[in-house]
Amino acid sequence: MIDVHNITKRYGHHTAIDRVTFSVAKGEVLAFLGPNGAGKTTTMRILTCFMPATEGTARVAGFDCTDQPLEVKRQIGYLPETPPVYQELTVTEYLTFVGQLRGLTGPKLSSALDQSIGRLELGTVRHRLIGNLSRGYRQRVGLAQALLHDPPVLILDEPTVGLDPKQIIEIRELIKSLAGSHSVILSTHILPEATAVCQRVVIINKGRIVAEDTPEQLSARLRHSEKISITLKTCPADCEAKLRAISGVLHVFPGQGGGTFLIECELGRDLRDEIARVAVLNQWGLLELRTLSMTLEDVFLQLTRHEDHSTETTEATVSMASAEHTDT
Amino acid sequence: MTPVQAVIAKELRVYFVSPIVYVVGAVFLLIFGLLSYLYVGFAGAQAIQLMQMQGGAAQINLNDLVFRNLFASMRIVLVIILPILTMRLFAEERKLRTFEFLMTSPIRINDIVVGKFVSVFAIYLGLVGLTVLVPTVLMLFSDFDWNPIWTGYLGMVLLGALFLSVGVFASALTENQIVAAFVSFGMLLTIWLISGLGSLFGDTTAGRVISYFSYMEHYERLVRGLIDTSDLVYFGSGLVLMLFLTHRVVESTRWK
Secondary structure, eight states: OEEEEEEEEEETTEEEEEEEEEEEOTTOEEEEEOOTTSSHHHHHHHHTTSSOOSEEEEEETTEETTTOHHHHHHHEEEEOSSOOOOTTSBHHHHHHHHHHHTTOOHHHHHHHHHHHHHHTTOGGGTTSBGGGSOHHHHHHHHHHHHHTTOOSEEEEESTTTTOOHHHHHHHHHHHHHHBTTBEEEEEESOHHHHHHHOSEEEEEETTEEEEEEOHHHHHHHTOOSEEEEEEESOOOTTHHHHHHHSTTEEEEEEOSSTTEEEEEEOTTOOOHHHHHHHHHHTTOOEEEEEEEOOOHHHHHHHHHHTTTSOHHHHHHHHHHHHHHHHHO | OOHHHHHHHHHHHHHHHSSHHHHHHHHHHHHHHHHHHHHHHHHHHHHHHHHHHHOSOOOOOHIIIIIHHHHHHHHHHHHHHHHHHHTHHHHHHHHTTOHHHHHTSSSOHHHHHHHHHHHHHHHHHHHHHHHTHHHHHHHHHOOOOSHHHHHHHHHHHHHHHHHHHHHHHHHHHOSOHHHHHHHHHHHHHHHHHHHHHHHHTOSSHHHHHHHHHSHHHHHHHHHHTOOOHHHHHHHHHHHHHHHHHHHHHHHHGGGO
16 A cells, blocks of 8 residues: 655755655555654655655555645545644534545545544534543544545554543544554554554664554564563572573573562573472462563663663663563 | 635734734825815815806706816825835735745645735725715705716726735735835836836837836826726736736746
């Protein structure tokens, strides 16, 4: 549905995005992940034909973004960073205007209107001026606008900003429900969001794509060892040594608080039952035992810091991040 | 509803929800009314003087004494007031980030520019329409020729259209509404002063060419009751040129 090939965007001497290539299949939800200023919004603006790329080609539903902007725009529902709403219009008036711009008329328009108002639960505010609505409602009006004409491609720039936790969950459910029938690109810097709703993640940093895969694959790829966290009721002085003696264990780090250990094992080996057996045998009082998978957060930090530091320091950051994760 | 109509409807709605139209309209009508009152007052005083000097009932010409002066004075009023009406058209869209939404909607830039211009022009026509009340009331008490008044109104409509197109252009240049108003105000005054530059050259080819670029002589002829094709061409081409430049400016924001 979306094909981006080697696009580069320069503002004067500043390169905002540098040879970015990726594609989104029909029905797929793709997360665009990156720190602020990484080039997420620029990429989206190129895809929505707001601005052309300096180099490279971008195609949406088979139409070229530079040569056939009108066709491309018809295929896309776009929610920019700031919800594009007119304060002087009511929700209904605004959505009517949006529908008319997209060529909806008569009964088609009113059914689209009712559908998107229903989807985003705007029924109670539909006759209120947008200027008087809260940030969360405006964001939802912005989303309703993007969904109004039921476009095959949705481009959402940080869709859950400004929403309360309940609304965030609802919007994520909504996006998930769009998968299959719609191709969605959403940008975010909230990592659990990417894991929750997306089949694929593109991590972009300083204008370059640094990784592209499913969230699970990404964490698997960057993992160098299995990590297990255990909590013991009593821990005699020799327990650390005894844990280290188990075959396959690489390191044992004492965690914060008594009785907690972070055990690093060889990649691909599950030592949980062995560790449990040793703990029970020695009567340490096993309170907790769990594997730590690398979260997307760790992956993200590792990849986006990669450019600044050497590999060693990044490794250290990752294990620190994992250790922090143990405590939480 | 076509996209252009949708843009027009939305702009009109926003104009009437916000206080701009009411404030600008009130000031415009108040000034028009006051000016008419003053010129009628002067005309009355002149008539009394004439009667005292000549002893008989003097015929005073309202066309010359009231309407010509009134239309001439409206120029400066329009220069000051119309930029206020147009300043929000593009600047506000940029400020509120709805510009990106408009530019990513499947409509042509032409549709946006024309829609915005037509909406503000419609408001202006409404305001000018309300001023017809003044000659209508005067008609009850006096006798005058309506034809130069209609050409005067035609002049005011054309002049207003040109000013509004300059304002739309200025608004497209910036995201600050005050800057937009000031730029169009500056442009309109500069074009006004070009006629002064032209008269400096006297009745030479250069002088005539320079003066042609100012709206002054074109408007004056219409106020005097002359409909000349060259004047209509001037206003028409000026309007088209400004809207074309607006289109270019809006388009160019994509390349920045």
